Amino acid sequence: MISTSLRSTRRTFIARSVCASGCLSFCALAQRAGMLAAESSPEQRRQASHWKRIREDVIECRLCPRLCNVADMERGYCGVRENRDGTYYTLVHSHPCTVNADPIEKKPLFHFLPGTKALSLATAGCNMLCKFCQNWEISQSRPEQLPRMQLPPEKLIALSRQTGCRSIAFTYSEPIIAYEYILDTAAQKERPDVSVIIISNGFINPEPFQELLPHLQSVKIDLKGFTETFYQTYCDGRLRPVLDTLVALRKSNVWFEIVTLLISGLNDSEKEITEMTRWLKEHVGCDVPVHFTRFHPTFQMKDHPPTQIRSIERACEIARVAGLKFVYTGNVPGHPGETTLCPQCKTSLIQRYGHFVKSNRIINGKCPDCGTTIPGRWEKV
Amino acid sequence: MRRISRRDFVTGIIQTISAMTLASTIPSLPVHSEVNISTLDTRKIGHVVRLRFTGKLQGSVGPSRRTIAAGIRVALQKLFDAEDETSPWRAIFPQDKSFSLKTNCLSGFRLSTSPDVSLAVVDCLEQHLHISPTNCTIWDRSERELESAGYHINRTGSGPKIIATDTEGIGYSGSLYMQGNACSLLSRIITDHARCWINIPKLKDHNLSGVSGCLKNTFGVIHNPNKYHGNHCDPYVADVNAIPLIRERFRLAVVDALTVQYHGGPGYKAEWCSKENCLLISRDPVAVDYIGWRMIEQLRKTHGLPPLEMEGRHPIHLQTAASPAYGLGKYGEADICVLEVEL
Numbered sequence: 001m002i003s004t005s006l007r008s009t010r011r012t013f014i015a016r017s018v019c020a021s022g023c024l025s026f027c028a029l030a031q032r033a034g035m036l037a038a039e040s041s042p043e044q045r046r047q048a049s050h051w052k053r054i055r056e057d058v059i060e061c062r063l064c065p066r067l068c069n070v071a072d073m074e075r076g077y078c079g080v081r082e083n084r085d086g087t088y089y090t091l092v093h094s095h096p097c098t099v100n101a102d103p104i105e106k107k108p109l110f111h112f113l114p115g116t117k118a119l120s121l122a123t124a125g126c127n128m129l130c131k132f133c134q135n136w137e138i139s140q141s142r143p144e145q146l147p148r149m150q151l152p153p154e155k156l157i158a159l160s161r162q163t164g165c166r167s168i169a170f171t172y173s174e175p176i177i178a179y180e181y182i183l184d185t186a187a188q189k190e191r192p193d194v195s196v197i198i199i200s201n202g203f204i205n206p207e208p209f210q211e212l213l214p215h216l217q218s219v220k221i222d223l224k225g226f227t228e229t230f231y232q233t234y235c236d237g238r239l240r241p242v243l244d245t246l247v248a249l250r251k252s253n254v255w256f257e258i259v260t261l262l263i264s265g266l267n268d269s270e271k272e273i274t275e276m277t278r279w280l281k282e283h284v285g286c287d288v289p290v291h292f293t294r295f296h297p298t299f300q301m302k303d304h305p306p307t308q309i310r311s312i313e314r315a316c317e318i319a320r321v322a323g324l325k326f327v328y329t330g331n332v333p334g335h336p337g338e339t340t341l342c343p344q345c346k347t348s349l350i351q352r353y354g355h356f357v358k359s360n361r362i363i364n365g366k367c368p369d370c371g372t373t374i375p376g377r378w379e380k381v
Numbered sequence: 382m383r384r385i386s387r388r389d390f391v392t393g394i395i396q397t398i399s400a401m402t403l404a405s406t407i408p409s410l411p412v413h414s415e416v417n418i419s420t421l422d423t424r425k426i427g428h429v430v431r432l433r434f435t436g437k438l439q440g441s442v443g444p445s446r447r448t449i450a451a452g453i454r455v456a457l458q459k460l461f462d463a464e465d466e467t468s469p470w471r472a473i474f475p476q477d478k479s480f481s482l483k484t485n486c487l488s489g490f491r492l493s494t495s496p497d498v499s500l501a502v503v504d505c506l507e508q509h510l511h512i513s514p515t516n517c518t519i520w521d522r523s524e525r526e527l528e529s530a531g532y533h534i535n536r537t538g539s540g541p542k543i544i545a546t547d548t549e550g551i552g553y554s555g556s557l558y559m560q561g562n563a564c565s566l567l568s569r570i571i572t573d574h575a576r577c578w579i580n581i582p583k584l585k586d587h588n589l590s591g592v593s594g595c596l597k598n599t600f601g602v603i604h605n606p607n608k609y610h611g612n613h614c615d616p617y618v619a620d621v622n623a624i625p626l627i628r629e630r631f632r633l634a635v636v637d638a639l640t641v642q643y644h645g646g647p648g649y650k651a652e653w654c655s656k657e658n659c660l661l662i663s664r665d666p667v668a669v670d671y672i673g674w675r676m677i678e679q680l681r682k683t684h685g686l687p688p689l690e691m692e693g694r695h696p697i698h699l700q701t702a703a704s705p706a707y708g709l710g711k712y713g714e715a716d717i718c719v720l721e722v723e724l
Contacts, residue, residue, distance in 0.1 A: 056645060056650075057645075057648070058588055068610075069588065069589070071587070071588035071589070071646070071647060071648060072645075072647075072648030072650075073487055073488055073647060073648040074588075074610075074647065074648075075607050076607065077607055077608065077610065077611070078607065079605065079607035079608075085648075125607075129608050131564075140604075140605050140608070141604060141605070142604070142605070142607065144523065144547060145547075145552075145553065145604055236608075236611075299557075299564075300557075300559065300564050
């Protein structure tokens, strides 16, 4: 007993030491990144892409469907792209406001390298205004209102390797508005072992999205509801462009998953979920994982109650009936809906608890019991 | 001993409470009570003074700080129809001890609130309210913008503080302020550092809102103005100005129209910028912007430009702000009284 106990303690000690050293090295890197930012000019900016001068020095931003008209000295709706003397600049290139090493399941991506870590970063701003935004402190701020690191693409890739992250995830706020930063990171030649993924609202124009797609390995799209009214009222956005983005993803080779945050009484009606899941089956296919996640009161909707779990379960059931094969619950840790089941033999393949993988039985992308191919991007064994 | 009936007792209590409540709503008179402000109409809704500096000005140089201060004193005296220069100041700021002066320094030194105008207002506050200039904070969003407009940052020295929301230790409020469609954090300069604020914007054309003046300047108070430029900034401008803290702490507008950008704004464009040597002064933020708008339209007409409405960008936010739902001030020639002052 003593011997076993001692072995256990030593193992625990070593495991903790490894974790601690990893954390420390990450913190040191992040701190160093922060110091570099402090030394840099607050005015740092780079010329943006996808814009056109439409008159005098007024610019039309063509990155997202808003098509902001931006006069000299002004910024677009996102707050991170600025007109200076008739030239349009991005203010967030290489300037994340937060960096963390997250489980990929937190994005959530359940069929993309499960159990790995993603170096997750955000820049300030967003091209929507969701009243239920969980990260409004950064998404609804301008770059100069937040701490800024200086992490150019090459350092981002180096940092991901040093922290054992298999991917770099542009997340938390809306990555589309950091378009040039993502593109430059994804275009780095020295990153064959590091994937680039975005966690996006999908509110982007087709042209820039087509330009970005070949450089991405995975995308998660927030489909926030399935009516234009919901998008306009609660997100200050539009549904149609998001659906176009989903169709574009379907036509590409990029792995993608879909998340819908269900809010009681607003976007969780049987009719709306039925229409949504039928549309998804028809236009993006039944293999795309769909996550129905639980709303918690926040930002401008602090008075709205958390989503009832049975509402999420009902949405999952509707989706399965519609023919979607991989439907998950979210923000309900320990719920059986977090588990990946083989669509053929129904056995459990990946068991999760919250953001963590408890077991993964998938071998080379197949069910070990019946050999059915499970769509996704899996580690090769 | 006389017995008090239950009815008398209850009546007495009600009278006492009523008297106490009434007393608490009456502002205490300022220390310098030799000036009788009780007869002044302090709100002056719908009244705007157009102050023109037409005297000897050296070449392209505008009026000096001293001249501007003198002009503002005369203007307020005219606005209040007061017998002396001091009583209007005491009427406007009966109990205020700390003052924040919100500038608009977005467009560099050629098209921002002139430091001379801001400092002239401080001079007036000092002279008429006997307050220390250190109780005054001249400010905008960032120190960089203030410096680019010709201000010298003064965080702790003598004289008025000249700081910005991005000055270390300032920042934005910890909680959101929601009003209508607006949901924003506010600069802590306006929430924590002063109990009242004076709006000192620059009058200029704006490609989206049509006119940028007093009401639009409050976008520099919030942390997320970029979210509120849709639909020509309407009704967002009115919403932000209707936030109770902003509305209740507003005291006076001094609109810098020494130079006016009548087209191509909000950035500076030399070809459409006119030297007007004028200030617009009012306690009504809508009325003062309405008169500013008319001034811009007149300049556009003079220079052969079409009215803003023909470009689809006339300032609809002014009408919204004046509507009964907001009641922020008066809109339209019929409801506004313009008082002319020349110096």
